[in-house]
Amino acid sequence: MRRQMLGVLAGALALFLAACGGQQPQAPATQAPAGGGLSGGAATEAPAAVAPTTAPAATAAPAPAGGAAAQPTAGGRLQTIISRGKLICGVNQVLPGFGNVDSAGNFSGFDVDFCKAVAAAIFDDPTRVEYRPLTAQERFTAVQSGEVDVLIRNTTWTLTRDGSVGLDFGPVTFYDGQGMMVRKDSGIDTLEDMEGARICVQTGTTTELNLADNFRQRNLTFEAVVFQEADPTFAAYDSGQCDGFTTDKSGLVSYQTKAANPADHKILDVTMSKEPLAPSVLQGDPQWADAVRWVVLATIQGEEFGITSANIGDFANSEDPNIRRFLGIEGELGQGIGLPNDFAARVIRHVGNYGEIYNRNLGPDTPFNLPRGLNTLYSEGGLLYSPPFR
16 A cells, blocks of 8 residues: 555656646747847937927827837737727826926827837837826726726836735836925924924825824824825925824925925935835736836836947947847847837837936936935846846
8 A cells, every 4th residue: 555655746746846847838028129229230319308399189099119019928918008099007197207288289208218128129119108197096096997008107006905905016116215205394303302292294195104104113293194196285384284294205306396486395314114016917827927027127227238219229230149139139028018029129229228218207307306215226236126038
């Protein structure tokens, strides 16, 4: 009996090892666009900045400029986007530097540029985006219902949102942390000085939860003055209804420029939380999640390679196999994620690498002049790092 049992176990183990070592199913082939990428070696000159873009009207779905469309999984979100002819991207519209809309309906900002990057990868055209402005309360429902294809709206990646809310997050696009703004003449220099303070905070956010946690940890009391949307929250603080205003530090820098007298306010030297901001899509469509993920990573890898929107043409004849694969000059890296093989080249040519996107929206030549800090390449002491494009 013991010998028979050992024989059965040995057979089962052999079947298991055979399954583990077997061939994995191949992703559907993706045809690289003819004439795309950098073939021919001609230098490509790009504009210095990506102009704010008004969402175009819905159109039929022609193939991306320069060749055939990507071949995504049938029935997936990427196929829906290609058939529709545009990307629908959920964004903020009241946070200058990240997501803002002007009086003419033009959207601009750091997050908006990543919407453009996804559209550029799919269509070879960064204007093929419909921007869907969403409040903090609306954003997750919009993803869950399929109203938007992707949410790129200063949203913190958390376990709960990744799990029970039903989102899949892409790579972190901005490493942030929660801060506190107060008036310079308030006498407040630390959170400990805010015992019993009235603090304006937007409800339905991690900001509200972190505020309660931080004050409880310090055995401090406070009164939360809550609002559904960000602009009224800041307006209440600016009008004197609150002693402090709290949100992500990037948001504080942005809102300070909106104050009636920006010089009257200061941001405390305290970080109340980790706030990794990242794009998100609906769970259950791994190819679409991969496509968004690798578009973001392409901007990071492009900066590491030193490839910009201005010099990308200079790399057409590169002999570095890593760069040739990255730009789609050789290999078929786009196959498994339903994108053209030159998707990374499209992103950088039209929108730029990560450093270009950051500096255009948040850098020294903007009203924010926000130091990159953790949002620099790993080789420069930051946290930005792309897995290999191979």
